[in-house]
Amino acid sequence: MSTNSLLSILVCLLLYGFFTKITTAFSIKEATTDDLQLAFQQKHLTSRQLVQFYLKEIRRLNPLLRGFIEVNPDSLYLAHKADQERKANAQGSLHTLHGIPILLRDNIATKDKLNTTTGSFALLGSVVPRDAGVVVRLRKAGAIILGKASMSEWAAFRSTFLPRGFCGRKGQGRNPYVLSAGPCGSSSGSGISVAANMVAVSLGTETDGYILCPSSVNSIVGIKPTVGLTSRSGVVPISPRQDTVGPMCRTVRDAVYVLDAIVGFDHYDDATRAAVKFISEAGYKQFLKPNGLKGKRLGMVRSPFFKFSNDEGSVLTRVFKHHFDTLRQKGAILIDHWEISNIDEILNATGSAINAYLKQLLKSPVRTLADLIAFNKKFSNLEKTKEYGQDLFEAAESLKGADKLLKLVVANLNKLSRNGLEELVRKHKLDALVTPYDLRRSSDISTLLAIGGYPGITVPAGYDNVGVPFGICFGGLKGIEPKLI
Ligand SMILES: *[C@@H]1O[C@H](CO)[C@@H](O)[C@H](O)[C@H]1NC(C)=O
Numbered sequence: 010m011s012t013n014s015l016l017s018i019l020v021c022l023l024l025y026g027f028f029t030k031i032t033t034a035f036s037i038k039e040a041t042t043d044d045l046q047l048a049f050q051q052k053h054l055t056s057r058q059l060v061q062f063y064l065k066e067i068r069r070l071n072p073l074l075r076g077f078i079e080v081n082p083d084s085l086y087l088a089h090k091a092d093q094e095r096k097a098n099a100q101g102s103l104h105t106l107h108g109i110p111i112l113l114r115d116n117i118a119t120k121d122k123l124n125t126t127t128g129s130f131a132l133l134g135s136v137v138p139r140d141a142g143v144v145v146r147l148r149k150a151g152a153i154i155l156g157k158a159s160m161s162e163w164a165a166f167r168s169t170f171l172p173r174g175f176c177g178r179k180g181q182g183r184n185p186y187v188l189s190a191g192p193c194g195s196s197s198g199s200g201i202s203v204a205a206n207m208v209a210v211s212l213g214t215e216t217d218g219y220i221l222c223p224s225s226v227n228s229i230v231g232i233k234p235t236v237g238l239t240s241r242s243g244v245v246p247i248s249p250r251q252d253t254v255g256p257m258c259r260t261v262r263d264a265v266y267v268l269d270a271i272v273g274f275d276h277y278d279d280a281t282r283a284a285v286k287f288i289s290e291a292g293y294k295q296f297l298k299p300n301g302l303k304g305k306r307l308g309m310v311r312s313p314f315f316k317f318s319n320d321e322g323s324v325l326t327r328v329f330k331h332h333f334d335t336l337r338q339k340g341a342i343l344i345d346h347w348e349i350s351n352i353d354e355i356l357n358a359t360g361s362a363i364n365a366y367l368k369q370l371l372k373s374p375v376r377t378l379a380d381l382i383a384f385n386k387k388f389s390n391l392e393k394t395k396e397y398g399q400d401l402f403e404a405a406e407s408l409k410g411a412d413k414l415l416k417l418v419v420a421n422l423n424k425l426s427r428n429g430l431e432e433l434v435r436k437h438k439l440d441a442l443v444t445p446y447d448l449r450r451s452s453d454i455s456t457l458l459a460i461g462g463y464p465g466i467t468v469p470a471g472y473d474n475v476g477v478p479f480g481i482c483f484g485g486l487k488g489i490e491p492k493l494i
């Protein structure tokens with residue numbers, strides 16, 4: 010046989026292997042954005058088929074898991090439009106998210122047929138003035154808004170007694186790994202739906218742990234960006250100095266694609282002006298480096314983040330020892346046993362801007378926090394939320410006019426950050442902190458990151474002895490997203 014014919018046989022075999030892999034082994038389940046784009050390109054899949062698949066999965070799984078509150082009635086139309094655009098444009102000229110369905114947490118405004126209600130009946134029928142800043146960017150990238158995700162109602166800010174992942178409009182969201190374990194909150198529906206393959210990518214929002222916690226306990230990747238990196242305009246607020254919008258996806262790469270699509274200045278959100286200096290102009294994809302850990306100094310703050318209880322604790326201790334060995338093998342320098350001197354004080358602090366959001370709505374059943382409290386009292390049977398009360402709303406309302414007090418609180422939080430994480434990181438030239446993220450068994454790092462507006466990322470780290478997932482979290486000072494990625 011000539012070299013040529015041998016070569017052509019080889020090429021045929023290779024191609025055969027390649028195509029059979031795509032055609033027979035390609036599954037939308039667990040597919041990444043890159044997998045989906047490749048399938049689009051090779052005409053094995055259309056956006057319409059993809060949306061049809063997700064709609065089927067939502068019909069099958071959502072009655073049990075309750076990750077979606079609403080499905081976009083226009084999603085098939087939008088998918089068809091994306092398919093037409095793909096045909097009309099040169100290959101590779103469209104955004105990585107073009108034609109990819111995305112799920113939005115229910116506090117992110119969309120000016121379409123979907124409601125924006127933060128999980129509460131009180132905002133059903135409210136009319137938003139425009140798309141949220143991040144939604145404008147997602148539509149521009151060509152993403153398909155597939156629906157709204159359930160969440161802890163009013164981001165759990167309504168009451169300390171509200172179960173995580175519970176909202177009046179959808180009831181209790183469930184963790185797809187262990188139904189009884191709880192999905193954490195407050196971006197519960199985003200975590201549930203991505204984990205259960207009802208969608209590939211989603212947005213959550215974080216004030217204090219609201220992206221990181223549901224990402225870790227649903228075994229997905231969550232990026233909580235530096236406050237202001239992504240616009241909060243059109244997002245029902247809790248605390249403007251802490252609120253941030255970020256991706257919740259199954260892989261770091263998918264999360265980076267979503268982050269790339271949503272970062273940037275928005276004249277409706279002043280915080281984006283201050284944060285422009287932190288944005289990587291050439292995007293974040295360039296920081297997805299296999300050897301990115303080399304030479305990075307990672308601080309481990311043992312207390313209170315590594316306090317696991319007894320037998321379950323020993324499983325976690327073993328798992329994390331393994332992860333830390335891996336980090337070292339990949340070239341990271343782990344610096345152990347640091348302490349943050351004011352950590353107890355930091356974990357004890359909180360602050361509130363719902364009134365401003367309610368006021369700018371074009372139409373709404375409620376206009377002020379006081380209206381909201383009255384609504385909840387009147388309709389608590391409808392919402393099945395009576396037993397949970399609304400102590401946090403009432404506490405916030407009682408602070409009305411207490412501007413001086415609020416200023417003091419904010420000044421105190423700034424001071425706590427300066428003397429806490431900032432001091433530790435500067436003094437020891439750390440690139441990031443690394444901690445377990447397992448809210449049920451140890452303190453979590455989110456409050457430390459929240460009060461300074463600092464970024465963090467959690468990635469899946471393992472499962473406990475009953476199969477509930479937990480994460481490993483990296484966090485640091487403002488603008489260090491490139492290093493976290
Ligand atoms: C939005 O809420 C209204 C009730 O106010 C409901 O009729 C409509 O179906 C909801 N939209 C979607 C997309 O579910």
Ligand SMILES: *[C@@H]1O[C@H](CO)[C@@H](O)[C@H](O)[C@H]1NC(C)=O
Binds near residue numbers: 353357
């Ligand atoms: C935490 O806050 C409570 C209530 O404000 C206060 O009584 C307590 O002393 C605080 N604890 C610490 C460690 O700051």
